[in-house]
Each structure stands twice: as structure tokens, then as C-alpha cells.
Amino acid sequence: MSAANLPAASDDVMIRITDLHKHYAKLHALKGVSLTVKRGEVLFVIGPSGCGKSTLLRCINLLEEPAAGTVAVGEDVIHFGPGHRMPSGGVLAKYRTQIGMVFQQFDLFPHMTAIQNVMEGPVTVKGIRRKQAFTLARELLKKVGLSEKENNYPRNLSGGQAQRVAIARALAMQPRVMLFDEVTSALDPELVGEVLGVMFQLAEEGTTMVVVTHEMAFASEVADRIVFMDAGQIVEEGTADDVLLQPRNPRLQSFLARFHHNMGTAPS
Amino acid sequence: MDAIFGANICWLLSRGLHLLNDLAGGHGTYQADFCVVVKHFDALLRGAGITLLYAFGTIVGGLVLGVLCGTAMLSRHKFLTLPFNAYVQFFRCTPLLVQIVWFYYALPMLLGYSLPAWMASGLGLTLYMGAFCAEIFRGGIQSIDRGQWQAARALGMTYLQLMRRVILPQAMRRMIPPFTNQSVLQLKNTSLLYVVAGHDLMYYAAQLTSQTFRPFEFYTTVAMMYFVMLYPATKFAKRLEARVDI
Ligand SMILES: Nc1ncnc2c1ncn2[C@@H]1O[C@H](COP(=O)(O)OP(=O)(O)OP(=O)(O)O)[C@@H](O)[C@H]1O
Ligand SMILES: [Mg+2]
Secondary structure (H helix, E strand, O other): OOOOOOOOHHHHEEEEEEEEEEOOOOEEEEEEEEEEEEEEEEEEEOOOOOOOHHHHHHHOOOOOOOEEEEEEEEEEEEEEEEOEOOOOOHHHHHOOOOOOOOOOOOOOOOOOOOOHHHHHHHHHEEEEEEEHHHHHHHHHHHHHOOOOHHOOHHOOHHHHHHHHHHHHHOOOOOEEEEEOOOOOOOOOHHHHHHHHHHHHHHHHHHOOEEEOOOOOOHHHHHHHHHHHEEEOOEEEEHHHHHHHOOOOOHHHHHHHHHHHHOOOOOOO | OOHHHHHHHHHHHEEEEHHHHHHOOOOOOOOOOOOHHHHHHHHHHHHHHHHHHHHHHHHHHHHHHHHHHHHOOOOHHHHHHHHHHHHHHHHHOHEEEEEEEHHHHHHHHHHHOOOHHHHHHHHHHHHHHHHHHHHHHHHHHHHHOHHHHHHHHOOOOOOOHHHEEEEEEEEHHHHHHHHHHHHHHHHHHHHHHHHHOOOOHHHHHHHHHHHOOOOHHHHHHHHHHHHHHHHHHHHHHHHHHHHOOO
């Protein structure tokens, strides 16, 4: 990025998270996470199971209420901590429209066809006219390669197809940021590629993305930057090559070693 | 009722019963005579009308009450859920018969004036149905996968939007079978009106029996009349279920 060594102008930063804390009862799931994602940047988050990756994503779009810290997306800055309450429903809903999120289990609406799923956000949330939303939804389904499946109900889609519809559904809100939480983990191995293909295309188009994944090969190919989380903290971050090939933190080293061992591959 | 038609039915019924008695090798000496039922059939029909009216009224009333209470029970605020929970548990765990009798005989002691039978029993039936509907509604909403809520929220839907567009359409499909079950029970339960002399089908049967000393004929007929009302209703519910199945 050309402006990389200039001080980040505020409109160059899409997400800024500062000293974020989250508790589940006694469990301290996020222990002061700070993170900045620039416009158009593709950030990957990796780390062992239970380290807080999903929690971090869910705090970014406030599906979870952080205990303390600041979450900022675009111009919206929301503080948490003593004296700061969760914004009201309307404000929260408005805030979330600028963030698209895709989940591990797709979570398509089962009573709606593929195209109705994609139209739902624009029509219900943004109040766009159905005809216009229909055109937009068609375009998006074409983009994720599912033009022929627009009238299928989710139960008649394969996992890979369902996940691509879910991506189209999130894109239909024309969000400024896309969050992906292990979106290929529930898929049969032969279906992973078609979903990663769509994500690759989005990254190429300059979409700002935060991606939680265990697909290390994909991360090394697509990531502008990778952060490694462990036990609710970011312990290392850098470019894909730095993090994956020259890990400094011992916990990251053992994570990657275990990973390559499990996958039967060695770091290239 | 047309006299010849009535006489024919009456003859047919009697023959049928004799035949049954013979087939079963019974030694009953009782001579059934359904002519008396035919003669008083309009009274029974009137009773059936009242029964249907009560069932319909208290089902609708209970449904409205149930949706309101169920919604309150879904709230995060203890001070809202607690009283509604108490109501639901109380009415689910006491016999309807006791409730109706209580509203008719006990409540007047508190109020200082008595409720007419139709109101006491209507109140009991509605509150009873309401308690079950609240539980059905709450359970239906809560049965929807967490992923659906978060996907709808992530799209930026407000609570009302996600309820209307995502949760309720799915939950309603799951509520239909328990709701129809409860409605069938409710129609049967209206027969309890009889204990406070509400003029339902069962009440007329009892009255006519004591006038004519023909319990066999009247109670057999009444059982069949309940069956004729409910069997098509259960069939209809099955069809409805199959249609909304996703
Ligand atoms: N709703 C919840 N209630 C209680 N504890 C939770 C909840 N959600 C997550 N946790 C706990 O918080 C910690 C972080 O969970 P999180 O789901 O963020 O991990 P993760 O890094 O996404 O793991 P995975 O790779 O398995 O998805 C875990 O110990 C988890 O058990
Ligand atoms: Mg996770």
C-alpha cells in the first residue's frame, strides 16, 4: 500500500480496536486485544482452539458485549467499560449494517430460498425496493457462481453452496468490512475450494476482510497480515511470511509445528 | 326434525345396537331406544353449539393471553418473567376442574359477589389455555437455533425485524402441532362446564338423562358428537402440519 509509511489518516483505518476485554462468567476470554485493520486490508487471525478468535470477531460487530475497551468501525466509535452501556437496539443494528459476517454453520434462513436469503437484508433492513434488491441479489449469486440455484431452499444446497449464499447474503448489505469465522471448517474437504475461491476474489477486489481460519496455505496466499492469538491475547503479528515462516514466539512455533504435523505437511 | 327421517334413524340405531349385543353374545336385557335421543336432538345440538362456542372463544382468548405471557417470559428482566412464570406454572399444575370450581364457588367469597357460571368457567378455561399457550410460544421461540438469531442480528436487524422475518416464521411451524393438541384437549375440557351448570353439550345430556332415565342413549350419543366434532379437527391439523413442514 502506497500510504503505508505515512501516519494512518483516520479514513485509512477501517477497524480500530483498543484494549478490548471480554469475560464469560469467570473466563477472561479477551485480555486486552488491540488491533487495526486498514481499508482494503486482508487480516487473518490464527490461533489454537478456544484462544478467543470467534469472540474477537463477535465483539467487532457487537454480537457480544465487551467488558472494556473501544471498538471503532468507520466513523462509529463505541466505548465499553464502567459508565458505558451497550448502545440501544437501533444504534446497534445500524452499526452492524456496515459489517458483514459469515459463520461456520452458514446459518441461512431455512424458510427462504437462496435469493430470498440474499434479498432479506437489503429489503428488511435497508428498506430497498424488492425489484432493486432482486437485481442486486441476482448479481451477487452470479458472482459466487450460484445463478442456477437461486430458487433452491437451503436444505437443497450443498455445504459449499450454502456457504457461498451466506457470503452473498452478507455482501448484499454492501458492508465496509467482511468478517469470516472459520467458514470452511464445517465443509467436506472437496467443497472447501469453492468457498475459498470466492474469498480470494473478494480479497483481490480490495474488500476489507478479517478472516479466522485454520487454512494456513490459504492464509499465506491471501493475507496482507496475520495475527496469532493465544489465551485471549495477540502474541505475534506480521506479514504472512513473517508469522508463518519465521515465528518468534514459542507458542506460535509449537502451534505451527503441531499444525504441520496434523496436516502432514512441512513449512515450505 | 323431520318425523319420518327421525323414526328411521331411531329404528336403524336400535337395530344396530341389538345386532352388536347379539354378536358380542351379550346377555343384556336392556332395550336401547334411541327415539328419545332423536326427539331431544335439538337440545343436544344447542349444547354442541355452546360447546363449540366456548372452545373457540377460550382457545382464541388463551392464544392471545399465551402470546403476551410467552413474550414477557422471554424477557431478560426477572421482574417480568417471574410473575408470568408463576401464573403459567400454577395453572398448568392444578386441575382445570379445581380452577373452574374455584372461580365459581371460592372467588365470590373474595369479591363479595358471585360470577355467573359462564364467566367463571370461561375465565378458568381461558387462563388454563393461556398458560399452555404461553409455554408453547416460549418453547417455540427458544427452540430456534442460536445461529438464526446471530445471522439476523449480523445483518443489522432490530429485535422486531428479526422476530417478524426470521424467528416467528420458523417458530410458528413448530408451535402448530402442540397448539392443535392443546386445542383438541380444550374442546374436550369444555365438558367440565357441566359441574357449574354451564349449558354445554354435556350439561344437556345430563339434564335429558335425568328427565328420561336413558343414560345409555344420551351419553353414547354425546360421546359420538364429541368425536364428530374433534376427529375432523385433528385431520385438518395433520394436513396443516404437512403443508407448513419445511
Ligand atoms: N457463550 C459463551 N459462554 C461461555 N464461554 C464461552 C462462550 N463462547 C466462548 N466461550 C469460551 O471462550 C473461550 C474463547 O472462545 P472462542 O469461541 O472465541 O474461541 P475460538 O478461538 O474461536 O476457538 P475455535 O477455534 O474452537 O473456534 C473458550 O474457552 C470458550 O469456551
Ligand atoms: Mg471459533
